Amino acid sequence: MGAPKQKWTAEEEAALKAGVLKHGAGKWRTILTDPEFSDVLHMRSNVDLKDKWRNINVTAIWGSRQKARLAALKRNQLTPKHDANPLAISTVVKSDEEIVDAKPLAVSGGALESVGSKERVKR
């Protein structure tokens, strides 16, 4: 139906990482129009860059927690079968305040600018 799914090449991924180093995460359109990367990434949209960056960072941080919480949630709603132990250890995952939330960024060995200067606190 829609798009045939284009796998990201190593070259594209490298360009994306370099682009983030140069312009910062979130500056997708800027990266895309930078002549340094536009050639390699010309068939990607700014949204594609954002999505790919998200995927990269998701796998890079796996190991913290919150995996358990998400997994539990999914299990709770889309696991139609079994679980035949009414006595079990109630599966309480209550202690879950701190969501790490560190700015991921773990590009190949290089220190990345910490992209967080202005917050919109208030609320």
Added chain:
Amino acid sequence: MGAPKQKWTAEEEAALKAGVLKHGAGKWRTILTDPEFSDVLHMRSNVDLKDKWRNINVTAIWGSRQKARLAALKRNQLTPKHDANPLAISTVVKSDEEIVDAKPLAVSGGALESVGSKERVKR
């Protein structure tokens, strides 16, 4: 980066609608400084009000297209969706029929036929 994204609460939206009824659409700064709404909306800018109003009126118009499709999908594979908003008058029924239309608003005209075909050609 910067703004983590502030979702509008039902209370804020109600204040915005009331503000438009009282001062008119387009008078964002006036609404914002009206003591009747300034408390609820004090973390929103006049531009935020404008944007939200635009979105409200846009979504009010496609009441028959993807909405049905989305609803069907949700029904099919229940999406979790936790509210995370311990406030609000959760008890269902929020008479949201009032589409104010105080002054400007010229959405009239006709069928907003959305683009139907979503094909990714390119590549």
Added chain:
DNA sequence: CTATAGGGATAGGGTTTT
């Protein structure tokens, strides 16, 4: 300089494909 209207970009949840 300040405010509004519009266009456009981003964030994050959702869906589809592998």
Added chain:
DNA sequence: TAAAACCCTATCCCTATA
């Protein structure tokens, strides 16, 4: 089941105009 790629759109940003 998970993960990668892609979609949807509320929210936010930028800029021309008044």
